Amino acid sequence: MIGGSIGLALKERKLAGEVIGVGRRAASLATAAQRGAVDRTTTNLISGVAEADFVIITTPVDMIPDTVLAVAKAAPQATITDAGSTKGQICREVRELAAKTPEITGLGNRFIGSHPLAGDHRTGPEYARADLFNSRTVVVTPEDDTPPGLIERVREFWTSLAASVELLSPEEHDRALAATSHLPHLVAAALASATPEEWLRLAATGWCDTTRIAAGDPGLWTQIFSQNRAAVLDSLKRFEHQLELFAQSIEIGDAAALSQNLQEAKRIRDALGD
């Protein structure tokens, strides 16, 4: 979905001489080509990226560091970024792998992490949309020694797709996204699992909204939670504390406290709009 949407957006805006889709599954590549998201496709990473000047890695997060290294070797001129939902472990691993790989020099001048806050629980190029990034935020995660020129190239890339870019360190990104994305997934999944199945027929809009992201890919989310464990568990503690405040006010029948807690939640929710 992310890779295909980038391709559609690049081609619609005529921003690239050639868009090459590299992937493992021939069927996904065929769909991307049919959708017009790419000019050509290949399952061969090395030949696919050889002449690229910009490579975006949209694999599951676990595979990103190794893929960054492989791309760095195969495409010595390319600026490289990714679209993973976690950033700290990826950026650390890329740095460690690069340090162990003497033939790759200056990867810190070519790779910087990105996380487009776009897409939903669906995966695959059949859900790609040229306007997926319109008015969305992309977090780009420079490290202490990232050269300003690299930050600007990657910022320009995303803004050319109509996104706005926010700069955070990889660790800040992970703490913030634990609260705004990873914890909601955890809560939605636990809520779905806690619903007795004989009552599912009585679920309406509220249940469907609140649990929607629990339909996300379990494999991808297992990786995300594993990579961002500490920040997710911190966010979970904040959530459990809030839940306890609500539970207490219900249990002791303190309508004033309950109403105030609900008002505060509404105030925060209303800040984001529908």
Add this chain to the structure above:
Amino acid sequence: MIGGSIGLALKERKLAGEVIGVGRRAASLATAAQRGAVDRTTTNLISGVAEADFVIITTPVDMIPDTVLAVAKAAPQATITDAGSTKGQICREVRELAAKTPEITGLGNRFIGSHPLAGDHRTGPEYARADLFNSRTVVVTPEDDTPPGLIERVREFWTSLAASVELLSPEEHDRALAATSHLPHLVAAALASATPEEWLRLAATGWCDTTRIAAGDPGLWTQIFSQNRAAVLDSLKRFEHQLELFAQSIEIGDAAALSQNLQEAKRIRDALGD
């Protein structure tokens, strides 16, 4: 929203000789009239319902029992139902009030509870829609001594608006809706409150979906939680147990268990569709 939608649906289908909107706020009544949801409006309950043969009470749940009694007195021929999100306490209170009110006889032959599983976090006739009940479930809650004829009249009413009717006792309704509606609201509110406000700008679709119902009216939801306290706290225990299973698998790094938990959540979520 519910009252206005009933009016629009009745009038679009020409199912009523006259639709009368009774309310407290002149502005809401004026909006309902402008929208074409009612033939006439009044703030006087007694004259408004005097000649009605069918009355649907769409007040906040706290006011429903007293309103049922007032309608029963003012409209001696009317079949009466409501649209409240809780049922046990309402049905008990109606019974108790009726027992204390000698001039009202046979209210059990005229009142039965309803809960249309339709609408969302918004309130007011400006959000009314003639198709709000299309393919939605309405729970109707007969008690042991409810006459079959009354059940049929109220069932026919809702099915004439394109809803499908499910019969549950008031207590069964409350246990089921605690899990499918009230707990999701509690979780959504706690999640919104647990989000540090400086990171709200990094919230995307997932956060917005998962917290959407936290925008609901705090006053209405304070009443709902208070009325259905025991069942809500039971549901909360099931949720906390599930959340603990997820947290443990993340904490100890058990990717297999975490993946299995996420798959089970996805299986339950997928059963409901988008």
